[in-house]
Amino acid sequence: QVQLVESGGGLVQSGDSLRLSCVGSGQTFSALALGWFRQVPGKEREFVASIKWGGDDTYYAPSLRGRFTISRDDAKNTVYLQMNSLKPEDTAVYLCAADPVRHSMTHYNYDYWGQGTQVTVSS
DSSP: OOEEEEEOOEEEETTOOEEEEEEEESSOGGGOEEEEEEEOTTSOOEEEEEEOTTSOOEEEOTTTBTTEEEEEEGGGTEEEEEEOSOOGGGOEEEEEEEESSOOOSOGGGOOEEOOOEEEEEEO
């Protein structure tokens, strides 16, 4: 079992930056692939970014590449999502996910999920 807890969300203005954090426990964190997804009520969960165990491979949603950066600090059991130049359409609940087997952009491939942190971007 893996427990994930996100933090760092909040209300910001268009153009601002935020850094989300997700702390994991319960399994060897460095052996996990980690992903960030986001969800808006009534819409399907959307892939944001992911990072493989070891940190040497990352995936990004094409529309977010260049504004968002995923990173990990295995010594702190933490994965980060740096979000720059935020837009109102980035408003969503951001969820952290982990999987010990696959590095994937697909949400149903992830076995473990956090509760999410709300990000609201005002115009």
